[in-house]
Amino acid sequence: MAAKNAASQFVGNIGEKVTLTCTIDRIFYFQNDYGLQSIFTMWCDGNVIVYKGSACLGEKGDIIEVSAKVKKHDVYNGTKQTVLLRPRVIG
Numbered sequence: 001m002a003a004k005n006a007a008s009q010f011v012g013n014i015g016e017k018v019t020l021t022c023t024i025d026r027i028f029y030f031q032n033d034y035g036l037q038s039i040f041t042m043w044c045d046g047n048v049i050v051y052k053g054s055a056c057l058g059e060k061g062d063i064i065e066v067s068a069k070v071k072k073h074d075v076y077n078g079t080k081q082t083v084l085l086r087p088r089v090i091g
Helices: 002-006
Strands: 017-032 035-044 047-053 063-076 079-089
Parallel strands (some): 047 079
Antiparallel strands (some): 017 035, 017 063, 063 079
């Protein structure tokens, strides 16, 4: 898994709208002042894609097509991640 994570690259440019076909790898749910929130970790062509918010994109293992803006590029535990903003499942 470490080699797979190390190969991850950033996708798109910040502020750019992208359409990606992703496989949902992990979902973490938590409660905060805004209600039930989730963190979706997905894979798209060997790259890590993350969404943090209240929208439900699917279940673990689902392959989805999502349209969203690139919110930011982030590095978490040495892994490059592309964080999405306002994703919409289109397929």
